[in-house]
Amino acid sequence: xxxxxxxxxxxxxxxxxxxxxxxxxxxxxxxxxxxxxxxxxxxxxxxxxxxxxxxxxxxxxxxxxxxxxxxxxxxxxxxxxxxxxxxxxxxxxxxxxxxxxxxxxxxxxxxxxxxxxxxxxxxxxxxxxxxxxxxxxxxxxxxxxxxxxxxxxxxxxxxxxxxxxxxxxxxxxxxxxxxxxxxxxxxxxxxxxxxxxxxxxxxxxxxxxxxxxxxxxxxxxxxxxxxxxxxxxxxxxxxxxxxxxxxxxxxxxxxxxxxxxxxxxxxxxxx
DNA sequence: AACGTCAGCAACCGCGAAAGA
DNA sequence: GTCTTTCGCGGTTGCTGACGT
Numbered sequence: 001x002x003x004x005x006x007x008x009x010x011x012x013x014x015x016x017x018x019x020x021x022x023x024x025x026x027x028x029x030x031x032x033x034x035x036x037x038x039x040x041x042x043x044x045x046x047x048x049x050x051x052x053x054x055x056x057x058x059x060x061x062x063x064x065x066x067x068x069x070x071x072x073x074x075x076x077x078x079x080x081x082x083x084x085x086x087x088x089x090x091x092x093x094x095x096x097x098x099x100x101x102x103x104x105x106x107x108x109x110x111x112x113x114x115x116x117x118x119x120x121x122x123x124x125x126x127x128x129x130x131x132x133x134x135x136x137x138x139x140x141x142x143x144x145x146x147x148x149x150x151x152x153x154x155x156x157x158x159x160x161x162x163x164x165x166x167x168x169x170x171x172x173x174x175x176x177x178x179x180x181x182x183x184x185x186x187x188x189x190x191x192x193x194x195x196x197x198x199x200x201x202x203x204x205x206x207x208x209x210x211x212x213x214x215x216x217x218x219x220x221x222x223x224x225x226x227x228x229x230x231x232x233x234x235x236x237x238x239x240x241x242x243x244x245x246x247x248x249x250x251x252x253x254x255x256x257x258x259x260x261x262x263x264x265x266x267x268x269x270x271x
Numbered sequence: 272a273a274c275g276t277c278a279g280c281a282a283c284c285g286c287g288a289a290a291g292a
Numbered sequence: 293g294t295c296t297t298t299c300g301c302g303g304t305t306g307c308t309g310a311c312g313t
Contacts, residue, residue: 020281020307042298058299059282094301105301106281113303114279276312283305291297 017051021060025050029057030065063104070102074111082108083116 017025032048038061041054050057063069074082078100085096093105093112100108 018283040298053283054298055284055300056282062300063281091302109302110280274313276310278310279308281305281307284303285301286303287299287301289297289299292295 016053016056018056021064025052026060026065029061033061033065059106063106068102069104071107074103074107078103079111079116082112086112086116 028048028050032044036044036047038044038058041058044050044054045052045057048057052060064071081100082096085099089095091109093109097103097105097108
């Protein structure tokens with residue numbers, strides 16, 4: 001239903017349509033943008049012959065008419081990623097949407113509010129689900145029995161507690177530099193890189209790698225040097241060997257060095 | 272069949288940031 | 293440097309259809 005609303009502009013009171021868009025309006029908008037591009041939203045509606053405000057046109061274009069938009073059927077993997085990214089970024093829907101090609105911030109926000117916010121899945125739950133999935137596929141999670149190689153045996157189940165502690169909320173710049181990466185370059189390795197940087201760069205004004213327990217995981221710096229393992233939080237003692245007493249810790253894996261050397265953390269961390 | 276309730280989703284609104292004059 | 297305009301984001305509203313009584 002389209003209703004008319006008065007809006008005061010430079011040329012006095014003008015009537016603008018509100019509510020659901022009609023197919024005719026959609027067509028006008030698409031035609032105009034194809035010819036002239038999607039800039040100058042303020043003046044676009046008048047030029048395109050639409051009785052809409054610029055904001056409304058922008059929203060319609062970005063969320064529904066723009067090429068490459070995926071609608072509905074959010075897969076389990078996408079949900080999983082949304083939950084994890086929400087854990088990391090909070091309600092920064094546009095950033096989360098940027099990691100999900102074809103999805104819009106509005107759609108993700110709606111999906112979160114209607115489906116995911118009611119669930120109480122934690123990072124731990126997701127990792128448990130992942131591990132179960134892997135065990136289901138391969139029969140056993142131990143690397144020695146794994147036909148796909150030793151990496152399949154790792155269980156980097158970082159606890160939500162650690163994850164939240166690690167979240168560098170005072171280091172928005174670093175977070176931004178990571179989330180601004182093109183989707184093709186999105187790799188959890190980047191996450192680990194910049195968390196190790198936190199420690200290297202002097203911990204200015206934010207949570208340091210140390211505070212966040214990053215070095216507990218034995219980060220590898222970009223120059224290839226291994227950050228010393230400072231305590232046994234993750235089941236590895238100060239000498240770098242496995243400590244059975246610490247194995248109850250949330251982060252557990254069969255070979256720490258292999259985990260650090262893994263070229264595809266994303267596979268283990270984000271799926 | 273009529274009515275009420277609820278969930279899902281499209282769209283709007285207000286605000287802050289960025290860009291331009 | 294300041295003011296104005298424009299853009300983009302996140303929160304919220306309200307419409308619609310499905311379902312239950």
